[in-house]
Amino acid sequence: MPTKMHSCSDSPVKTYQFRICYEDTDAGGIVYHAKYLGIAERARTESIRQLGGSVAELYRTHGLILVVRKMEIQYRQPLFLDDVVNVKTCLISVLKASCWLSQIFTKANERVTEIKLQLVCLKKRNYVPSPFPDNWKKIFAALSETQTS
Template structure:
């Protein structure tokens, strides 16, 4: 189960040298994760309102492989690696053409209204199962 999200690097994403500032890759993959969930038909706002459940990043391991530059067109590929009752593990790769620039393995935890771990809503578990 994978998803592709495209974006352009804007001036605001770069440092003085026109290279993407390292922390902005985290913003890029966050947007891609949100679009991945949306592509599954899950409305995260409704999930919070109806179940009190939100996602939080529990763990992230990242590798910066090659820089992206101002005006580059990038693609973020998101793939499900593993799903448990309360966690999702995703692999995300930021590419320019066929060159991998940044890779991350992200573990998301479902969090309930009390701030503690919660089971993923049944609808989402069905979609992932």
């Protein structure tokens, strides 16, 4: 896994906006570190959905699931109750049965958290890696930083 955090440029990528709620914070009103994982999951799921994909359909139609294999998180600044956060999801690279994504959390256009993760596509029946379906190529192309439209 690359150790340098990815820069998720300003090229066209999908962005998910999220408001920090009371349940996301600890007793001090700061977002609890594990909550970032849930926010990132929602951002990935919604980005895929906006691009015509569905994790539920991937399972129903192809018998495939997506699992996080590796993840690296860099916390730069805390998030607080009622903050509005944008999460950009960008494709770093894709192979037949796995991909690397970058997710950049920003508040007021300032980077506060960075996540880099590897997703693996598995057959649900035996948890063996399986290639992504062909229709997912357009999803990855749309998440790619090299997209120009």
